[in-house]
């Protein structure tokens with residue numbers, strides 16, 4: 254699996270995502286050759302799933318209405334058999350988010366939970382000092398906790414950080430590299446979750462696909478380079494994703 258597989262297959266990703274990430278996610282999916290559709294209205298959810306190759310559920314700016322749409326779309330996606338990715342953004346920030354994530358995990362078979370370590374801790378029910386959309390503070394054995402969550406919900410788990418961890422509960426891979434600058438640009442994790450959905454639609458629905466997505470995204474962050482300002486880093490990241498997807502091997506300064 255590589256980003257060029259997504260570029261060839263052009264999966265349509267139905268994104269129910271947050272208002273911060275929507276535009277960047279749409280551009281990022283286009284950069285890798287996937288097709289985005291942002292749609293969070295319950296009335297049209299089943300029709301959207303009917304045309305989609307993958308579904309993304311991202312709770313970053315959760316509303317009662319989007320929560321309802323997520324449950325309808327998630328069930329329709331399970332019925333159709335397309336991959337569903339959950340990004341539990343800031344799940345530790347409110348009891349409401351925790352309740353909705355619980356409902357999603359109880360009612361929908363999720364193929365991949367893509368989260369940071371703080372979100373992982375909350376889903377696993379282990380103590381953690383949450384800090385909004387950032388990871389926050391705490392000490393957990395990330396690999397064991399990710400495996401526990403994977404086995405509990407029969408899902409793949411992808412935990413991001415300076416080292417990414419992907420697991421199916423049995424096999425686990427650690428992916429290093431990237432560029433710390435990426436953490437200063439908002440919604441880069443949200444875009445990554447959408448790319449996971451595209452990857453799982455374009456290729457095998459397994460941990461090796463997530464390992465490839467992780468290393469490609471970290472490589473794109475490296476190739477985006479040391480930009481002086483975050484605006485240029487964000488654009489460079491999109492450019493790097495497009496060039497990687499097209500299988501470019503030679504790099505000039507972006």
Ligand SMILES: Nc1ncnc2c1ncn2[C@@H]1O[C@H](COP(=O)(O)OP(=O)(O)OP(=O)(O)O)[C@@H](O)[C@H]1O
Nearest residue numbers: 369386413414415431432433435439440441442443
């Ligand atoms: N310290 C770091 N050094 C290098 N890369 C990092 C570091 N922390 C995270 N990353 C990378 O940043 C990308 C996004 O992961 P991150 O953990 O920031 O997601 P997130 O918290 O869900 O992001 P967001 O909420 O902004 O969408 C991943 O590719 C991850 O590998």
Ligand SMILES: Cc1ncsc1CCO
Nearest residue numbers: 271273313314342386440
């Ligand atoms: C800043 C922010 N707030 C809610 S979602 C989001 C995007 C990064 O997760």
